[in-house]
Amino acid sequence: MPRFSVIVPAYQVQAYLHACLESVLSQSYPDLELIAVDDCSPDACGAVIDEFAARDPRVRAVHLPENAGLGPARNAGMERATGDYLVFLDGDDTLTPDALLSLADRLKETGEPDVLVYDYARTYWSGEAVRNRVFAELTEDGPAPFRLEDRPGLLNLLMVAWNKAYRREFVQRAGFTFPPGYYEDTPWTYPVLMTAESIATLDRVCVHYRQRRAGGILRTTSARHFEIFDQYDRVFAFLDERPELGRWRPVLFRRMVDHLVTVYARRDRLPRGSRAAFLRRARAHYRRHRTPGAPVPARARVHHTLVRFGLHRTYLALRLAAVLRRRAARLAGRLRRALRHGALRAHYRLQRLLPLRTDRAVFTAHGGRGHGGDPGALEAATRALAPHIRTAWVARPEHHHTVPAGTRRLVPGTAAHWTALARSAYLVTDTDVDPGLVKRKGQVVVQTRRGTPLGHTGLDLLERPAASGGTDFARLLRNVDQWDYVVSPNRHATLTWERVFPGRYTTLEYGRPRTDRFHTATADEVAALRESLGVPEGSVAILYAPAHRDYRRTQRRLLDLERVVRRLGPRFVVLARAHHPRGGPLEAASDRVVDVTGHPDVTDLCLASDALVTDYASLMFDYAGLDRPIVLHAEDWEAYEAARGLYFDPRTSPPGAVAGSDDELIDIFATGHWCGARSTRLRAEFRERFCPYDDGRAAERVVRRVLLGESVPPPAVPPAERRPVPSAAAGSAAPSLATVPPQQPAGLLTVTDRG
Structure with missing residues (x-):
């Protein structure tokens, strides 16, 4: 019996299905079965599924004789599932690396709950990844597991099936299945959450929700969007059969009205000329399922009024007024900016006369x-x-x-x-x-x-x-x-x-001024920095600083941080400061991979660390002046050199050990070569060449020359005589850390994109 049954229905997603299935089979947690359901797709989805089934015994191919829709396809997958937990994934979406490992860890921590809710990020063709805006509802603080009444804010999340893992026993005992038609997630997710005796959350992005430019169901103009009314009838029928759940009726009523307004207002969903009919149906549903005395939030009262009375013409008038208001606001904004710009330029010209x-x-x-x-x-x-x-x-x-x-x-x-x-x-x-x-x-x-x-x-x-x-x-x-x-x-x-x-x-x-702090900081300041970053006392901190890749539209990580910390053991923690598409969050597999991308000062990270791992980032030159071990991880040398060009090959005169792959990097740290005698000698030669003036007085030399007019700057201290502040854990005896017993804490791996 596998831990997870991952169910993937597929219909006309041949361009994305390979990436979807590969994201499941490449998970670091292998205890799974992948049930891929070909919903009689007219494209090559069936052939892709068969190819994966032939190469991996964990894949079970299911071919439906006729197109049944997303809900029945998922039901067909559930009938064949044998795993402890059910995980749903649409054929054009993907699991993030180590998602199932994170799910398994959280399920174990929270005592095998009926439902585990996790997060997702919308991904766009541009490479941008935008996390769910209400991810705060997934906080892991507080008791777990819990029931829905303890955390009703979970109903503010997107009500879909693929952001949750479900205990199969619970689903079978309750008899939950997906209905046919559009919006099939609605009569599944609400009853599941209301019925579950135990729920837990995982504050981690586990699914990349692809935003297709065309072809998605919710972006398809069709009369089938009217099927949303049948789905909400099923939800309220479920409540009618279970009076003990009656307290949720006002909440679901408000969610229904919001959902109906969303469908009605989107221009790409309802066929031309059908909006008035849709609003009439919405009015009937409003009256049928309204709960007397249910409070309506102030911000939703206009929507409720439109639906309650079926005010189609009023909505059109309001929309036209809103369009005119936005255009007027944009015009006024441009005018204000132009006037402000002109006033500032005039002010600047006047100030130059003074x-x-x-x-x-x-x-x-x-x-x-x-x-x-x-x-x-x-x-x-x-x-x-x-x-x-x-x-x-x-x-x-x-x-x-x-x-x-x-x-x-x-x-x-x-x-x-x-x-x-x-x-x-x-x-x-x-x-x-x-x-x-x-x-x-x-x-x-x-x-x-x-x-x-x-x-x-x-x-x-x-x-x-x-x-x-x-x-x-x-x-x-x-x-x-x-x-x-x-x-x-x-x-x-x-x-x-x-x-x-x-x-x-x-x-x-005269040297690099910002490195002066490497010589002026105190041991107490270093210890405080490490504590603020969450570095365990006595651990070894490794700073990983990859350079920006100009030839890539998205800055994917070249180093598998989760794999590194797993291979090196619990002594290592990863503080990750990496390149993200438009500032999206780094997805961590555990508490040993922590995103510190927002940290304001890379100098602090240098001081808090005991070693640096980089490729072509200029931070290596600054770090050499700190006289702590440096390891190069140069895996894509040819591509980087061809796109950016380098003034010299750092592999031929490196500041320390050189790794050409993840495995070589792991071996360098596991064997202690990162802080061995050869690495120390290479670092000394590198420091002599590139840090001749980084002695803690670079800024002083500049100020004395430029501001004080002194023509002869203070002489630089020779590199061999400098004493930069030692790391809090290693001090000047960093090489001895290679022999730290495995049971003792040993490491922090920090990722940065700042040169």
């Missing part, structure tokens, strides 16, 4: 983020070494809490921001200067860039269209013409930037 303030400096980081990076280090050094200069930081309001108390906070695009740009003598940034900036005589622009260049940049991207991303090279050079100083961490960066960013600026080869 004297320049030689005691003011403005700092900003890429994307309007909070205080940090190289500009943050220079701002802090300015306050310490040149207190006569008043500093201001430009950031979006949500990041103002990161700005030190003694620094003025500016919001991008405001009058105060443009005043500061017009009258401040010093402008410091790691990104492009504001497009509307007109550099005044006497103004000094300091550009810090963002790390030692490994991949091609600047004018070298002219030959790399996959990486240039439509870069306006003429604008790039206009931006370069405004630079007065460029802060460089090493000779390689200096030679590269002066060639690919040609200009009249002066290069300050």
Whole structure:
């Protein structure tokens, strides 16, 4: 008897069925049977199912003699199921990696509940993945399992069959089956949740719900959408047979009205000319199933009124009024923006006529983020070494809490921001200067860039269209013409930037300011950072930092983090800071894979870690100055080099051990090579070459030269004599951690996309 019976009905999904079935069979939890039901599909669905059944004995192929619909197809799968739990998956959707492992763990934790509810994310053709907006209802806090009355908010979730696992015994005992017709999930999910004696939740995305551009049932214009009325009749008939469930009638009535309004309002569902008839049916259902005294939320009263009285013409008038209101609002918004832009430009021109303030400096980081990076280090050094200069930081309001108390906070695009740009003598940034900036005589622009260049940049991207991303090279050079100083961490960066960013600026080869914190932080600060990140005391933290792949539309993970932590054992935890499509959540298999993508400062992650795993991210150059082990995971070298181009091959002069696959990476850590003598020697050579000035005084050297006018900067401490802050767990004896017994905690693996 398998743990899971995964039931996949298939009808006209031949383009997606292979990915769907593969997502099930490739699960890390293999104790399953896959029942694929060919609903007499006219395309190649049946052949695809037979191919999978021939190659994997866990696949059971079911071919229906005639098309029965999604509900009866699922019933056919349930009749043949033998697993402990039933899991439904539509033929164009997919399970996420390790989804069944997470389900199995949660079922065990919660005592084998009747129903386990989990989350999903909508996936689009663009690669964007958007998590369910009400995922907070799936919190695992509080007692579990529970009954629906303990967590009625679960009814706010999408009422579909495929975001839940069902104990087969419970389903058989209650006699639940799917009805025919559209909206077959409605008379299944409500009765199941109301009847279940035990329910649990899993706060994890387990299903990718494909949003097809065309062909989906809910995007098909058809009179069959009228079948929704029969489905709600079945729901209320179920309640009529069970008076003890009568308390749910007001809730289901409100859900029914909301659902009917949704179908009525969508332009792509009801055939032309049938909306009035649909609203008349809705009015009859409203009167038939209305519960006297049931409160109606204020925001839903208009919808309830429309349905209660069948006000089709009123709805059309309201919709027309809403369209006109939106158009007027958009026009007014454009007018307001144009007037505001004109007023700000006039304000900026006026401010440029006023004297320049030689005691003011403005700092900003890429994307309007909070205080940090190289500009943050220079701002802090300015306050310490040149207190006569008043500093201001430009950031979006949500990041103002990161700005030190003694620094003025500016919001991008405001009058105060443009005043500061017009009258401040010093402008410091790691990104492009504001497009509307007109550099005044006497103004000094300091550009810090963002790390030692490994991949091609600047004018070298002219030959790399996959990486240039439509870069306006003429604008790039206009931006370069405004630079007065460029802060460089090493000779390689200096030679590269002066060639690919040609200009009249002066290069300050003084080191990378943001790495000063590696030398000024204390052991107590490191310990506090580790605690805030959830690093167990005494563990070894490994920071995994993959580079962005310009040649990929979506940034899928090259390293299987869940497999790594499973192979290395419970000593390892993964803190994941990775590339997601448009900021979507990283899907973790367990509490040992935690998404910290939103962490504001990668420097904190470096300090909290004991080792770095990366591929081509420039973070390796900064991390080398911290003098902690580095391992390269370079699996797609040819593709990355062809798309982006590299100034040198890091595999030939690496900062540590090199892994060409997941297995090699696991072996490097399992055998202790990651912190062995050879890795230490390679790191020392790499640090000597790329970190000649990263001694904790890089920001001081820049401030003394630019703001204080000192021509001779303080000399750099030789790499062999530096003492960066040790990690909290390893201290200076990190190599000995390779021999830590398996029963002791040992690791944190952190993922980042920040160079």
